[in-house]
Amino acid sequence: MMAQAIKRLYAREHLKISKIFKRQSEAASRPRVVRLGSREIITEGLYLGFWKDISHRCMTASWPAFIGGAALVFIVFNAVFAVFYWIGDQPVSNVPGGAYIDYLYFSIETLSTAGYGDMHPQTHYGHFVAAVELFTGIFSMSLMTGLIFARFSRPNARLLFADHPVISSHDGKPTLMLRLANERHNIISNATARLWAFKDIVSIEGQSFRRFYELPLIRNESPALALSWTLFHVLDEASPLYGLDADGLAAANVSLVVVVSGYDVIAAQTVLARKSYDHPEIRFGHRYAEILGTTEDGRLRVDYGMFHQTVPD
Incomplete structure (x- = not known):
């Protein structure tokens, strides 16, 4: 009788465990x-x-x-x-x-x-x-x-990224540009920016991969990020995006990711922010509208109302 009771108990527990695993498998x-x-x-x-x-x-x-x-x-x-x-x-x-x-x-x-x-x-x-x-x-x-x-x-950086990266001529070379700003207007010292491109490639064996490339920036460090900062990547022969137009970016399913980190002197912490873009958001033949100016008394003026605006090159 004791053996039969143990067998019945074992059967019930085994059934419960099986139901749990079945629910997890269905989930x-x-x-x-x-x-x-x-x-x-x-x-x-x-x-x-x-x-x-x-x-x-x-x-x-x-x-x-x-x-x-x-x-x-x-x-x-x-x-x-x-x-x-x-x-x-x-x-x-x-x-x-x-x-x-x-x-x-x-x-x-x-x-x-x-x-x-x-x-x-x-x-x-x-x-x-x-x-x-x-x-x-x-x-x-x-x-x-x-x-x-x-x-x-939790350390967080209140960074404002432009809605659209732009590709235009800069110093006589086709350049990918991306603008960002510090919404808090405090000092983020030793700010570092890294820009990555993701694109679909097909290997010789015919397998599809999603590969990422770091895009070198003309200047990827800022000693004190307080207002705005524009990142520049030259589209030369060494660039993974060299020779790609809007259709080429769409064919390769290109997306961009920018990561900015630095030391917030007020919070005394390292902060980090990131922003991603898909290829339809990249504007060719455009540059960012000018947001810097001077007032009548000679002080610097920043118009963030035009921060996201782009104009044809």
């Missing part, structure tokens, strides 16, 4: 849309559960979603503990009529460690539930404090 087989810049990619055969990467989801969620999720967890925790108080035999003193709403208020006071004092546990059962809730409250509050601090303390 992995569902296509998922991944956004890389402005490009949408469909991925299949890979599944990452919600709770397996919860810290990353908390860090990348928008502020409304993050605050809404925290409020929902707070409400659920208090509602559950209020039920445990409610089903007990008067575990908390000074609860008129044993109403559930009063236990909910007491749960909020306990979970948040406020403890006003008018209601308090008066039985061993009430003290036990309150102790568990206090531990949950301390743990959850510490976790929430850490997440909020991490979200606020």
Whole structure:
């Protein structure tokens, strides 16, 4: 009899595990849309559960979603503990009529460690539930404090990138140009920029690859980035984009990625920003509208209202 019971238990557990793996396999087989810049990619055969990467989801969620999720967890925790108080035999003193709403208020006071004092546990059962809730409250509050601090303390650069890269003549040579600006107008020292091009190629064996190339810049460092900065890449024979027009860029499915990093002297942290462009966004035969000028009293004037505008060469 004992052996048969063990066999039945083993069969039930094996069936549960098989169902779990089946659900994971079905979830992995569902296509998922991944956004890389402005490009949408469909991925299949890979599944990452919600709770397996919860810290990353908390860090990348928008502020409304993050605050809404925290409020929902707070409400659920208090509602559950209020039920445990409610089903007990008067575990908390000074609860008129044993109403559930009063236990909910007491749960909020306990979970948040406020403890006003008018209601308090008066039985061993009430003290036990309150102790568990206090531990949950301390743990959850510490976790929430850490997440909020991490979200606020993340270094980020408020860099504004032009909507369109342009290709025009510069110093008598065809040049790819890309303009960016520091929205905060603080000093980003030792700013470094790197520009990459991605294009589709076909090997001799006929296999398709997505290959990236770093595009050399005329000047890829700035000692102090505070206003605007235009990057220049000469389209000479050494350039991966040499000889490509708009149709050539489309045929090779060319995209650009620019990465800018530097030291924020106010935040005392290294900051980084990136921007990606697809080939339809590159404008041939255009240059950026002039945004620098001088006022009547001789001071430098920067018109960011024309920052994204381009004009025919």
